[in-house]
Amino acid sequence: MEGRHPGQTGGRPAAVLIAGPTASGKSALALRLAQARNGIIINTDSMQIYRDLRIITxxxxxxxxxxxxxxxxxxxxxxxxxxxGAFVEAAAGPLAEARAAGRLPIFIGGTGLYFKALTHGLSAVPPVPAEVRDAVRLRLDRDGVVALHAELARHDMAAAERLAPADRSRIARALEVVLATGRPLADWHGETSPPLLPPDGVAALFLAPDREALYARIDARFAAMLQAGALDEVAALADRQLDPLLPAMKAHGVPALIRHLRGELSLQEAAVIGAADTRHYAKRQFTWFRHQLPEFRWVEPAEAADALRMME
Structure with missing residues (x-):
């Protein structure tokens, strides 16, 4: 980004966005940048927002x-x-705080949908009433995903054809929306709200480390999490008996460790599955950002600090 862009003041971007796959060095970069530039670090990761999951995330x-x-x-x-949508609403507060204090807002995380919502706006899907969501989830548990997929086809054939018949979460979501609003999910996706951070006013980086080195770091970090108490953390979460479709219950490593706690897997087997799931997620992060947010500049982690200086 050369010169000054809308939303920039004093020759610097209105915000810095640091994205990348898990274990790519985002947190260390954000901390250094915040110290050097009087910044506020704002979480943009859908799992780190949950208070129950400090270690495993x-x-x-x-x-x-x-x-x-x-x-x-x-x-x-x-x-x-x-x-x-809840994230964008929540992020408006610390963004305003940073601006009022003259600090640099630094959004950091790996959740592409959150970054896209920040810079491109949100679809106008209204909140689904709790009673509708609970009823759909009850039928999902009682009747199974095949029955819910057939029901979705009666209300929203386009969504049913687009979704895999075993995709429990997305089928439930699409059915919730059409039952609550009377309109297919795709209709709502065609309507968007203005972005909180227009993309031409920010410096946006995607950290792209060497894949094999990244996967080795993911494996090592998962082992370190277990040493740091991740199993106890997951056990406390499992004791709450929450809906397994909730996002926190699907955090990488959580399902496998819960299976271990139930006696279905050894700890070693659960660790292998948890690390593999995290590696697969990292691969999807590369693909998602490349196709959905091409305005992010891809850099090696070691080059990120210099790249940010050049983008001002």
Missing amino acids: ARPTPDEEEVVPHRLYGTVDASVNFSA
Whole structure:
């Protein structure tokens, strides 16, 4: 980004966005940048927002959070089905805080949908009433995903044809929306709200490390999480008996560790599955950002600090 863009002041971007796959070095970069530029770090990761999951989601440590202000980490209970819309609404507060204090807002995370909602706006899907969501989830547990897929086909054939018959979460979501609003989900996706951060006013980086080195770091970090108490953390979450379709219950490593706690897997088997799921997610992150947010500049982690200086 050369020169000054809309939303920029004093020759610097209105915000910095740091995205990338898990274990790519985003947190360390954001911390250094916030210290150097009087920044506020704003979580843009859909799992690190849950207070129940500090270790298994590799949230910043309490010591790191004391160095510079961190916002939207561990602020939501695991029982909440937190959405991109809820994230944008929540992010408006720390963004306004940063601007009022003359600080640089630094959005950091790996959730592409959150970044896209920030910079491109949101579809105008209204909130689904709790009674509709609960009824759909009850039928999903009682009757199974095949029955729900058939029901979705009666109300929204386009969505039913688009979704895999075993995709429990998306089938439930599409059915909830059409039952609550009388309109197919695709209709709502055609209507968007203005973005909180127009993309031409921000500096946006995607950290893209070497794949094999990244996968090795993911494996090592998962092992370190277990040493740090991730199993106890997951056990406490499992004791709450929450809906398994809730996002927090599907965080990488959580389902496999719950299976271990039930006696279905050894700890080693659960660790292998958890690390593999995380590696597969990292691969999807590369693909998603490349196709959905091409305005992000891809850099090696070691080059990221220099790239940010050049983008001002």
